Amino acid sequence: MNSILEQLKRRVADLEERLSTDGALNADRIAVFDLDGTLLEGDIGEAVFAYLLHQGQQLGWTWEDYQRTLRTHKARAYRAVVEAMAGMEVEAVREATRSVMSLEKTNLALHSSPVRTPKPRTLFVELVSFLAHLQYRIYVISASNHISVQHIVGEWFDIPRSRAFGIETRIINGRLTSELIEPVPIGIGKADLYKRFEGRNKPLITATDSRIDSPLLHLTHTEGLSIWVGENQLDFDVVMERASNGQQICVVGTEEESKTDQY
Numbered sequence: 001m002n003s004i005l006e007q008l009k010r011r012v013a014d015l016e017e018r019l020s021t022d023g024a025l026n027a028d029r030i031a032v033f034d035l036d037g038t039l040l041e042g043d044i045g046e047a048v049f050a051y052l053l054h055q056g057q058q059l060g061w062t063w064e065d066y067q068r069t070l071r072t073h074k075a076r077a078y079r080a081v082v083e084a085m086a087g088m089e090v091e092a093v094r095e096a097t098r099s100v101m102s103l104e105k106t107n108l109a110l111h112s113s114p115v116r117t118p119k120p121r122t123l124f125v126e127l128v129s130f131l132a133h134l135q136y137r138i139y140v141i142s143a144s145n146h147i148s149v150q151h152i153v154g155e156w157f158d159i160p161r162s163r164a165f166g167i168e169t170r171i172i173n174g175r176l177t178s179e180l181i182e183p184v185p186i187g188i189g190k191a192d193l194y195k196r197f198e199g200r201n202k203p204l205i206t207a208t209d210s211r212i213d214s215p216l217l218h219l220t221h222t223e224g225l226s227i228w229v230g231e232n233q234l235d236f237d238v239v240m241e242r243a244s245n246g247q248q249i250c251v252v253g254t255e256e257e258s259k260t261d262q263y
Helices: 003-018 044-056 063-073 074-083 090-102 120-132 146-156 190-197 211-217 233-242
Strands: 030-031 105-111 114-116 137-145 165-166 167-173 175-180 203-206 225-228 249-251 257-263
Touching: 003 225, 003 249, 044 063, 044 074, 044 090, 044 105, 044 114, 044 137, 044 146, 044 211, 063 074, 074 137, 074 165, 074 175, 090 114, 090 175, 114 165, 120 137, 137 146, 137 190, 146 165, 190 211, 203 211, 211 233, 225 233
Parallel strands: 030 137, 030 203, 137 165, 203 225, 225 249
Antiparallel strands: 105 114, 167 175, 249 257
């Protein structure tokens, strides 16, 4: 991990050198990260949903419903998980998130399948801290429920909650409704949400693990750096096919090595 972190820091140092040279790189210091599978090992939205079901919470949607929909339409599955929480108190979702993140066991056991317990990825805890020290504006945009996203980003990565976004529902009297607030941060929705706050400013650094986030990666400044953390080869191949001309993509694998390619 240390070798990967050092390589990433060197890439950032290269960006800093160009930023400090007048006219060499016209860009703000902005970084945008996906959460599930990127900053986290595992998926917090999925785990919180599983935990609530495991605790007997009546959500009107089963784990089997989720798995079946996930296989055919990921975006619909992500939306439905959040919509299924309608009627729950905000604090109850936050408390479920705390409980999930405090679990010591690797998996949360459901009757049909084990669900991985999310943990912060140490590599990115340190990289985010490094970027914050360099005064980057850091955003996290996730397809998990926004309550869990904001809690984790604030507690484990020391990123302002105001720059953390998930799938958000309208809240009435402290309870979630099934009305999703647009743009829903899935696929192009992540890019649209980012643009709402930064307009045409291109992030210097982006990171994700899924091809569904290709629109987010494509926001990267032409001289910036995209970080790929995914393990799915098909997803990676699709991301490469869609990569912008000249886009630099650093592939962070499970081994103590990474590589940077330009496309």
